[in-house]
Amino acid sequence: MTGFQAPNVEWLTLSPLLVVFLAAVVGVLVEAFVPRAQRYAVQVGLSLAAMVGTLVASLVVFARLSPTADEAELGRVVAAGAVAADGPAVFTWVLLSVLGLLSVMLFAERKVESGVLTFAGQAAALPGTEAEREASTRGLSHTEVFPLMLFAIGGMMLFPASNDLLTMFVALEVLSLPLYLLCGLARRRRLLSQEAAMKYFLLGAFSSGFFVYGLALVYGYAGSMGFAQIAAAVSADTGSRALLLGGIGLMSVGLLFKVGAAPFHAWTPDVYQGAPTAVTAFMAAATKVAAFGAMLRLFYVAFGGNRDDWLPMVWAVAILTMVVGSVLAISQTDVKRMLAYSSIAHAGFLLTGFLGIRSLDEVAPGGLTGVSAVLFYLTTYGFTTMAAFAVVSIVRDAGGETTHLARWQGLGKESPLVAGVFAFLLLAMAGIPLTSGFTGKWAVFAAATAAGAWPVVVVAVLMSAVAAYFYVRVIVLMFFAEPVGDGPSVAVPSALTTVVIAVGTLVTLVLGIVPGALIELLGNVGVFIR
């Protein structure tokens, strides 16, 4: 009898993912069984523990990364070929656990809304109805946001580690669905929030359709879902090129949508503006890390063999994205929308790094590959963005957060510290030296230049100059303009948000001054395995 052979599961290597998913499932049970009064404490405790746990587990896996049997690359393929736990994947696990930990803290902030979460009291209640008012007076909060976020983080961690097309698609959906829901849960300005969620969901579903169609075409071309097999088929150049090109194009649409690259960026400003700011911070930082990680793996591993086919397309998208993000940000009058366009521009800079050299063999000794440069930029960008949105969440007036730029006038007088921190973060996004924004840009530009993509780098330099204009405009507004009316006020947040802002700012500063260690580390681990 041919017995069923159980697949060998590497529990330890997969532990970072398992911890998150387990905690998410337990979180759902908590919602069902724990009394309402204690749910907040239990959920926050559980989520924090899960994120610390996954951070520790990721670090352990990272420390234990060892060369593969036949090659000198670090890592191993686990879970019967579905997950590649190599340097870039485990690095994004570590990064996502830290960003996730900070996000949990932002989610758990209750002080700025006088004792309730910044999420809707009862999402099912129609805005402006009696039911909503009742939910509000009873002080209800949706603590389901914590398990939802854990599911999203789990999906994000799986996304860049997935080693076949199906796992990648499942990860994409696991990370996306909770995000759609989270976007619609704002306590204030609920219509805007629900509208954002609806748009994100519809467009997300649409782009997933592209992705999965592309996936089918690639399967048709290679006859396999595994990246290693696809890479082999691409190198051997067997099968129909039309299938392959169609597959690459459609899959890249799905991924470019997720990272917010032009011309697939239209959802970004609406969703970033409408979503609760804590969710926006989480999306802006973590989704980008996950989606770029996955995109790097798909293009460098599976489609690495026909790089010349897709490279010009990425050039064009990178240039378009930088121009659209930087130029449109100039005319924005809302802080969150401006940061959304800024994140589009950053996606363009990341795509510039994406053009870097693929393997260590071709790069000058110790030089940066595209993977290392992009991962470094993601680290710098993730922390800066998270801290910036955290600052946005504490600048408020009677109607909640006040995101219109006119209301930020004179913030420097009201609260020099908060305005100073925000100014520093904006300077970092503009890429001024001694901030991580500068070293990050330097890394991606150097990687792209080394690969001969200097025209894109020239556009990138020009666009960083344009972008600096709108960042500095906000600084001018905060420090050099008189407050309108009562002026903005800064809510004193609890330790949770304070820690997020402090950590984000500190990392921005430290990576700006001594980026050497991290760059060196990424130089060592930044190679994909198959």
Place this chain on the structure above:
Amino acid sequence: MISTAIDVLTAEGGGMPPLVEPGAAGSLALPLVLVIALPALGAAVLLLGGRRTDAWGHLLGTATVVGSFVCSLWLFLGILGRPEDERQITQSLWTWFSAGEWTVDLGLLYDPLSALFLLLITGVGALIHVYSIGYMEHDVRRRRFFAYLNLFVAAMLVLVLSSDYVGVFLGWEGVGLASYLLIGFWQHKPSAAAAAKKAFVINRVGDIGLSLGVGLIFFTFHTTSFDEVSALTSEASAGVMTAIGLLLLLAACGKSAQFPLQSWLLDAMEGPTPVSALIHAATMVTAGVYLIVRSQFVFEYTDAARTAVAVIGTITLLMGAWIGCAKDDIKKTLAGSTMSQIGYMVLAAGLGVAGYAYAIFHLVAHGAFKANMFLGAGSVMHGTNDDVDMRHYGALQKAMPVTFITFAMGYLAIIGFPGFSGFWSKDRIIETALAENLVLGLCALLGAGVTGFYMTRLMLMTFFGEKRWEDDVHPHESPKVMTIPLIVLAALSVFGGIMIAGDWIKKFLAPVTGEGEAHHLPVSPLVISLVVTVVVAIGVAVAWMLFGRREIPREAPTDVSPFTRAGRHDLYGDAINDVLVVGPSKQLTAGLATFDRAVVDGGAMGTASAIGGLSAVARRVQNGFVRSYALALLGGAALVLLALVAVSFA
């Protein structure tokens, strides 16, 4: 030892430009680090300390810069005692980046060029800090002012001490930021905020030049440190060197207000007057000259870029002089003059080995006498209720004797009165220019005459003639804390020329700039000096005829020649900027913004107005717009596929 001797010999032979080959800092490491650390620390304490430091903030701010000046002197004397070829020292601080061959060390390079800049920045800087104690006495934000000044000094020192182009970039952005904060310091004035914004935008254009230039240097040589680049430039192709040179020139044009990026400097006079003296006359605006002289190992290999430098300098020196003739605002007249004098420096730098040392000589001399005159203008404004219109002055020499005498020293220096510092420094530039290229030389000569004209006009309108001030203005001499710096700077304006005695400055700078062959003139230098003096005298005489002997109307006459009108409008620099840059970019943004509003903002607006009619309106908004987003997505997908197919068939 022998090989060093041979290197020196070949350098003297006039072939290769000198390389940057610094030795270890040794015992001078401490002052080298302190010189930057002190003002940086001062800025940090004053900015983070908040109101607690209000009482003594200005004293701390001044003390740190004085301490920095002491360190500069210590360093200067330290290298003076060394033999000529050991005067370049370096101190590595930490490795900013390291990834294989791609390494950026944040290090300090101290050599004769940095030495002179250090003395100028910290010396003039310290005097201006002292002066500001008096000038800003009644300003409630005085502590913040000193914090910004300290920040500026620290950033400027980073710029001139860095041993790597990336470090220069760091200082470059830092001084830009400080300058920006200080121009807009009186934020209650909308004109100040607008000027700050303009300075920022125009400087960004220059900064693009620097980023691309440094990028190209890295791309070509795989390093950005001065010593390694200087060793490699002889091997690069002329085209690349020209491109690098032109990009660095663009950067210099932005920071040093050279044509065509000059228009921000006149508006920058909205800042407090000590700022105009320190940043927009003596130090920061000369950073472009520093960059060009520091990069001599680039410019020596590209005649095209060097010619461009000389031409830009000449155009600017004439433009600045022209603008200076037409302005009635005392600070703007001085700003025009600053543009013009920096034009002289850039011209000298463009003349190559023969001119580098004279560019720096004029830079240092100008730093002292122009700071002197700006502070003098501040003192005049202090005594006349902050009026800047020279038509409201007149006969101030009796009311403000110290200001008058010190200002007169600066005046004599800038017009090049024999014996004063400006005489020696400008004379050398005109002489070299005449020897290298007759047209440039004649333009420089003409500029000297115009300088005599507009500076005499300023003197006559301010200190002589009938009093034209309002009755409620009571001009008075400024307090000692303001006049003493004036006296020190006036002394420097008089005796600054001593640096050229026995060609000292030329020999001192030779390890950095190289030693050129002596230029050959058909006539003796004495004759040229004489001609220059005569031309200046003509300018002065014309001014005397026009302004010294006649009544000066309190209101500016409107029936003026087209030349004056053009000068009053900064030679239409803003109009040209508007047509060429601002207009098109505004249209581009507006076009994109309209698209964005129609497609994107519509959603947000719709929601706001939908609060009354709730679901019906919201649904309509959502349906419509998601559809158009989806259409965009579909279009994008088609484009991506098309791109892939096109590339594949190409």
